[in-house]
Amino acid sequence: MDSFKKKFIEEASELIDKLEVTLLELEKNPDDPAQIQQVFRVMHTLKGNSSMFGFDLIDKFTHNLETVYDLIRSNQLQLTPQVLNVTLSSVDHLKAMLDEGNYEDPDFLTTHNGLIAKINQLINPNKGEQDKPQTNSVEFKSDSVVHTYYVMFEPQSNIFRNGTNPFYLLDELSMLGQTKVFAHFNRVPLFDKINPEQCYVYWEVIVASEQGVGAINDVFIFVETDSKLEIQKVADINLLSDPKFVDEVTQLANVQKDIGYVTIQRVANQAIARHNKQKSEVVKRERIGFKDKSAASIRVSSDKLDGLMNLVSELVTTQARLSLFAEENSVPGLGPIVENVQKLSRQLRDIAFSIVLIPIENLFGRFQRLVRDLSMELKKEVEFITEGADTELDKTIIENLSDPLMHIIRNSLDHGIEEASVRLSQGKSTKGKIVLKAYYSGASVIIQISDDGAGIDPEIIREKAILKGIIPPERKLSKKEILDLIFLPGFSTAKKVTDVSGRGVGMDVVKKKISEIRGEVEVDSEVGLGTTITIKLPLTLSIIDGLLVSINKAAYVIPLAAIDKIYAVEKEKIYSSYNNLVTLDGKQIPFFSLRKEFHLDASDEELEQVVVVNFEDNSVGMVVDFVIGEYQAVLKPLGKHYKTHDIFSGATILGDGTVALVMDTNKIIKLFAKIQTINVK
């Protein structure tokens, strides 16, 4: 049972996250019926699930919320900002309910009851109507089997003589289902002319019943022959559940002497048309709902996924061995099979890999909420724009990104975006802007947070750094170097500690957290224009497409995503180069020889291979001995003993069982570029 509960909580948290995103969307477009529908649906699911798993409190709580959105979607309630605020706090409360489970806590109960009161007030500004919407929906459900009939009953005037009371007949009729009776008294003569033994009244009845015409006929079976009776089917649905229809008919009955089948039919047709429209909408909604469900897919434990990834890795390694074997032993017919296996394992790898990736969307949604609440708290108007929410990253990376990103965004809001008056005086729009953007760049994902706020003044940073003894006063630093100081421990640029940021979690923690997931973080800022913080993350490929090269007979893998082009260059050109620049395709490209950097002797080959890789915005050439070919590398960690040695992101096992190191081109270039500048100095 506990495992079910766990699953429920997991699922409910996901639903609540989704709810939050939708609510924020709704805040922007309060009239979007699709979103309202979505909110309603999520609440409904949540309610259903919680009652199923015995979370009664959540069940009851969401039931009230659901009612609110039911009213909104049926246009009986306006979606006001107030409603949204209450809903959002309710969402928070729901989260708390899921997290803690301590429902006895007095604080909890106060919030709980307070919210329920607020919700009830939304449902019922003037109490007493509470039951109405519910009964309505119940009737609606049974619609499909109920038909509506028009019955016109005009008893013979001497009907009383054989002991029949027409009221009993009407009572009996109303037993069949819902009825609406219109009695017509227009034939009743003046009082002095009334013969009490005669019946002057006739009735028109609208019956909504599951029973057929026969049943209605049976009611009148004893009076049939003497009375005028007309029974007509009006509609295949329950028109009496449509309040508009009832109103219209009642009005008609008041005005006209009798309504008549034709009129009823006309009014009914309108009602049917209305109903069909509604129904098709419901169907449509249901369809959308169904689609959503199939897209929401199945749950798999991450252990299984890890297992799958391991197996795929093994498969890829084995496949490499098979390819090598096929190359060495020319067995007729083996070639095509090996090629096929290679193709399939590549596809399998791609799919298996994509399974562990999730879009960054959820994370972004969380920040929407953060920005909304914070900007209200700080009384700053902020427009928060997210781009590239469909960018996919490994789940663990996304989990670890949450805190650093939250910190950066808080900083932007608190220290970056100025007060409206300040902004106005600087000729900016009063509304600040924060853009959170994610996109792919080569083998990495870039996440950028930029604001159009005050920016970071390098002079202030410098002064502060000198004050804190981080840098000596005479030290000259480039702007970038100064800005990088904010990532040092104990360096908080906040002048005052606010509730929002400056709680001790500094940018140093941000940097640490990001490097823990093998990412890099950079800051760029222009005083008065704003700050941009760029986070570069690996896709955490446990398998990567690489280029297999050899240096001094040892194999290395360079990630294919980083490679721009490969050139064969004569040896002289490289070794005679004075300033490590080589001209390729008319462009001067800096290069370094990996042989040299790895402290090996120069090779004997006449031609050297220059692999041009992208480094930041530049191209850099890396000289290797041979280019062997493309290779799918299963990345294996080098182990803790090499943890400080990060120019290699791992190793991979080749088909012949030897180990090839996988280069991290960025780190290698950085390392060697540093060495060279030192040498020049």
Add this chain to the structure above:
Amino acid sequence: MEQEKTSKINSYLTFKLGDEEFAAHVGKVLNILEMTKITTVPKAPDYLKGVINLRGAVLPVIDARIKFGMPEAEYTTNTCIIVLDIDLDGDSVHVGAIVDSVQAVLEIDNNQIMPLPTLGSRYKSEFIIGMAKIDEKFIIILNMDAVFSIDEITNLKVNAEMNADNVNVEKID
């Protein structure tokens, strides 16, 4: 459970580095491999010889001689890689150690293990569990976790140069 069982066993694997004989508890030893081709990792410290393929996993290999501050030696047919299971900051890490030769598996009773003499010892006590005298030979029983978990070269000897040149200094200490 299993951990308990293995630690109760009093078997030790002895190996040679130069003239000296060392022992490691068998609970720490996973495997003994013949010397194979090692893929060098450029720009790594000297004692980190590189990595090898151990049944599909990448295993870092450490030259025990260099690690212990001894001169490097040519590999012979007797040179072996002992695959060790090291406890590194609470994680179990596998690492290969290159030794000159593997000798034997000996039963050494706990009461046979003598503490290091505090005075005049040539070895740092944190790396060594104790010594045992077997067949008139002294065998140094190493604390493998301590020896192989530290990044730097762990000079086993208190101070190789000082020790060799001036024993008196040690004694005064």
